[in-house]
Amino acid sequence: xxxxxxxxxxxxxxxxxxxxxxxxxxxxxxxxxxxxxxxxxxxxxxxxxxxxxxxxxxxxxxxxxxxxxxxxxxxxxxxxxxxxxxxxxxxxxxxxxxxxxxxxxxxxxxxxxxxxxxxxxxxxxxxxxxxxxxxxxxxxxxxxxxxxxxxxxxxxxxxxxxxxxxxxxxxxxxxxxxxxxxxxxxxxxxxxxxxxxxxxxxxxxxxxxxxxxxxxxxxxxxxxxxxxxxxxxxxxxxxxxxxxxxxxxxxxxxxxxxxxxxxxxxxxxxxxxxxxxxxxxxxxxxxxxxxxxxxxxxxxxxxxxxxxxxxxxxxxxxxxxxxxxxxxxxxxxx
Amino acid sequence: xxxxxxxxxxxxxxxxxxxxxxxxxxxxxxxxxxxxxxxxxxxxxxxxxxxxxxxxxxxxxxxxxxxxxxxxxxxxxxxxxxxxxxxxxxxxxxxxxxxxxxxxxxxxxxxxxxxxxxxxxxxxxxxxxxxxxxxxxxxxxxxxxxxxxxxxxxxxxxxxxxxxxxxxxxxxxxxxxxxxxxxxxxxxxxxxxxxxxxxxxxxxxxxxxxxxxxxxxxxxxxxxxxxxxxxxxxxxxxxxxxxxxxxxxxxxxxxxxxxxxxxxxxxxxxxxxxxxxxxxxxxxxxxxxxxxxxxxxxxxxxxxxxxxxxxxxxxxxxxxxxxxxxxxxxxxxx
Numbered sequence: 001x002x003x004x005x006x007x008x009x010x011x012x013x014x015x016x017x018x019x020x021x022x023x024x025x026x027x028x029x030x031x032x033x034x035x036x037x038x039x040x041x042x043x044x045x046x047x048x049x050x051x052x053x054x055x056x057x058x059x060x061x062x063x064x065x066x067x068x069x070x071x072x073x074x075x076x077x078x079x080x081x082x083x084x085x086x087x088x089x090x091x092x093x094x095x096x097x098x099x100x101x102x103x104x105x106x107x108x109x110x111x112x113x114x115x116x117x118x119x120x121x122x123x124x125x126x127x128x129x130x131x132x133x134x135x136x137x138x139x140x141x142x143x144x145x146x147x148x149x150x151x152x153x154x155x156x157x158x159x160x161x162x163x164x165x166x167x168x169x170x171x172x173x174x175x176x177x178x179x180x181x182x183x184x185x186x187x188x189x190x191x192x193x194x195x196x197x198x199x200x201x202x203x204x205x206x207x208x209x210x211x212x213x214x215x216x217x218x219x220x221x222x223x224x225x226x227x228x229x230x231x232x233x234x235x236x237x238x239x240x241x242x243x244x245x246x247x248x249x250x251x252x253x254x255x256x257x258x259x260x261x262x263x264x265x266x267x268x269x270x271x272x273x274x275x276x277x278x279x280x281x282x283x284x285x286x287x288x289x290x291x292x293x294x295x296x297x298x299x300x301x302x303x304x305x306x307x308x309x310x311x312x313x314x315x316x317x318x319x320x321x322x323x324x325x326x327x328x329x330x331x332x333x334x
Numbered sequence: 335x336x337x338x339x340x341x342x343x344x345x346x347x348x349x350x351x352x353x354x355x356x357x358x359x360x361x362x363x364x365x366x367x368x369x370x371x372x373x374x375x376x377x378x379x380x381x382x383x384x385x386x387x388x389x390x391x392x393x394x395x396x397x398x399x400x401x402x403x404x405x406x407x408x409x410x411x412x413x414x415x416x417x418x419x420x421x422x423x424x425x426x427x428x429x430x431x432x433x434x435x436x437x438x439x440x441x442x443x444x445x446x447x448x449x450x451x452x453x454x455x456x457x458x459x460x461x462x463x464x465x466x467x468x469x470x471x472x473x474x475x476x477x478x479x480x481x482x483x484x485x486x487x488x489x490x491x492x493x494x495x496x497x498x499x500x501x502x503x504x505x506x507x508x509x510x511x512x513x514x515x516x517x518x519x520x521x522x523x524x525x526x527x528x529x530x531x532x533x534x535x536x537x538x539x540x541x542x543x544x545x546x547x548x549x550x551x552x553x554x555x556x557x558x559x560x561x562x563x564x565x566x567x568x569x570x571x572x573x574x575x576x577x578x579x580x581x582x583x584x585x586x587x588x589x590x591x592x593x594x595x596x597x598x599x600x601x602x603x604x605x606x607x608x609x610x611x612x613x614x615x616x617x618x619x620x621x622x623x624x625x626x627x628x629x630x631x632x633x634x635x636x637x638x639x640x641x642x643x644x645x646x647x648x649x650x651x652x653x654x655x656x657x658x659x660x661x662x663x664x665x666x667x668x
Contacts, residue, residue, distance in 0.1 A: 060601070062601055225596055238396070246600065247596055257595070259599070260596075261593055262563075262578065262581055262584070263581060267394070267608070268608065269607070269610065269613060270606075270607070270608050271605065274604050274605075
């Protein structure tokens with residue numbers, strides 16, 4: 001095979017506060033050759049997700065940080081273009097973790113073959129992938145919503161929030177979203193079927209949220225923190241559950257933001273529980289069965305925001321941290 | 335019956351910050367007469383517990399506040415001295431909720447007859463009562479400790495903390511207490527059998543706590559908040575559970591204290607859950623069976639700090655908020 005040029009986007013430096021384009025560097029290197037048991041994958045789609053902000057920092061977390069000078073990590077849908085692994089053939093489309101680059105090697109562990117006839121392959125990075133499953137396990141395993149309860153979720157038009165609210169509706173709950181701007185809010189109500197969606201940029205956001213939750217909030221799916229958390233807190237009912245999935249509004253904070261008043265945890269007997277999707281790997285078959293059926297029947301809708309070109313990934317990612325995407329953010333790489 | 339004089343301790347005014355003796359008032363009134371279906375109880379022992387601080391405030395909580403001018407509420411062991419209720423006879427000793435006074439009426443609901451031959455009647459207010467059951471359900475139902483894990487608890491010589499650590503030991507855990515002063519710490523280790531107990535007044539408290547928890551902390555039974563919480567937080571292991579039972583170090587705060595950093599909740603996948611013992615009323619039979627057996631076999635030890643005279647209840651209660659008691663605080667009323 002002629003030497004292929006592999007464009008890689010490296011972490012050039014660790015951000016202090018909000019990351020900028022200068023924290024990334026695009027380099028070109030020869031694509032690697034697969035060794036025995038390995039496959040070479042060409043990236044079709046790269047998923048951009050908020051958790052990647054954490055990987056840019058050296059702070060101790062559930063996953064080790066990306067090293068400075070190394071390619072950014074990320075989930076990918078890729079095509080096998082060379083195989084020395086009996087389980088994969090050239091032409092197979094796989095879900096993997098190829099990162100921000102054109103080509104990646106894999107030993108096969110963690111790759112999942114996708115059937116393009118069964119569902120658009122991009123769904124494996126969104127509604128039928130990590131974000132969808134994050135919503136599913138966080139809401140159902142931790143949030144444990146009962147019919148008639150109110151479920152609130154921020155970033156409601158996003159890859160996770162949109163699924164949280166739709167599953168809440170499937171379970172008979174009132175779904176209240178929070179999103180940035182009237183266009184997203186309209187989409188959340190009119191297309192996704194939430195009962196209400198409040199624009200957190202509105203001057204009277206707090207009052208609007210209160211009006212949207214006349215019976216309080218029983219489950220608050222936490223993926224933003226910050227001002228939305230502060231607005232939600234007084235509305236929480238006794239015994240409310242708060243799956244803590246993300247804190248995107250706080251990711252760029254240079255000093256820790258104080259958590260919510262512990263008295264309300266005590267007095268209202270709240271349950272807060274942090275999680276990451278891999279804690280619930282045993283639920284994957286359930287998720288794929290349920291979410292697959294809901295997508296096929298039209299009960300679970302999704303929207304993708306596809307950026308063209310690997311070179312545009314850094315800017316798209318910075319926009320994601322500011323809520324500029326509208327739907328699951330993907331980069332079409334090839 | 336000749337008119338009995340009923341001394342009552344009223345809430346005279348709501349405290350701002352730390353309560354003082356001036357927030358209470360002792361008055362003398364004629365004891366009430368039992369109506370049809372009622373009993374008149376003479377208080378033998380009054381229980382003093384941290385939750386009473388909450389009842390002095392008008393803030394919304396899980397129980398309504400004591401009204402200004404009304405007697406302070408509280409659990410009591412009492413003797414029936416007049417009965418117009420077929421379920422109770424004069425001379426019966428009952429666990430009830432008579433409050434800070436010599437005499438109280440009851441319609442019988444919520445009264446539980448005690449057998450003085452089975453256990454000292456004071457235990458119904460402590461090790462075999464509300465504080466013991468608080469420890470039992472909070473640790474076992476929310477903390478869910480596994481053998482070999484480390485359980486940390488503050489106020490470790492107190493009515494709840496002492497039971498938390500001893501049950502942790504029964505369950506095969508490492509029990510680490512925090513208490514105020516070397517005498518209490520010695521008692522916690524030498525008499526109660528905790529593996530370690532750290533004096534939160536020591537200059538190097540944080541370092542000592544760290545040394546006492548070489549494998550981190552898997553369950554932190556939260557009943558104090560404040561500086562102990564701040565010292566514990568960095569030691570929490572991934573997937574640690576935090577039953578939130580009380581925040582005595584913060585009860586007198588005039589502004590809400592910020593809660594712990596939410597990033598650690600997310601990154602370590604912590605579970606925080608507030609509770610009050612009555613949320614687990616269905617576990618009472620299990621508690622009485624297990625705790626009764628452990629007390630009889632000597633596996634569960636307890637210590638009572640008995641103050642003589644109803645008139646001394648306010649000062650004793652103020653001391654409780656400052657950690658001056660040593661063991662379950664009771665007032666011998668008659």
